Amino acid sequence: GEDVEQSLFLSVREGDSSVINCTYTDSSSTYLYWYKQEPGAGLQLLTYIFSNMDMKQDQRLTVLLNKKDKHLSLRIADTQTGDSAIYFCAERRNTGGFKTIFGAGTRLFVKA
């Protein structure tokens, strides 16, 4: 389809790992992003991965990319209550112009 797809909700216990999944649409997309939106705040870029990489790790965050299946995931280790937010997956498409298309966002609930 045309949309970047994500599950809408994820609930985890504090200290557990969170895995947020995303499927994107354009195999020529060179950059894939994860943004975080906290309540009442703007969007913050968490991390990104270039399409020739399979994995990128940044402290508690691990991004996995399966280019064949156009599947992207974000793993948050040792999830904290401060990680509660909406996480948006986005792809930078190279076809039809340089548009960054976002998914609908996954709302992460962290239970103490």
Added chain:
Amino acid sequence: GAGVSQSPSNKVTEKGKDVELRCDPISGHTALYWYRQRLGQGLEFLIYFQGNSAPDKSGLPSDRFSAERTGESVSTLTIQRTQQEDSAVYLCASSLLMNTEAFFGQGTRLTVV
């Protein structure tokens, strides 16, 4: 300025009126983007500018929407004859180049009554 600035932060308007939303990007950023976020939904791409030029306007929801950018700086998004379905948060972002990190403003919350 230090970040992307949008004004107004909140706007309530009557159905049928025109509204103008403003975005001040980070100084020196050549790319500027507009998105719409309806309540409980994801980000909907509207339009991007490379310099003052908007190569692709197909994301604009209808011909009531228009956008311009001048001096490779400020951009305005204009919605004519507003409808209730236009109620949303309108987010602006800018990036140094097309393929670099985009920084978002806080958004303008538009409510059409």
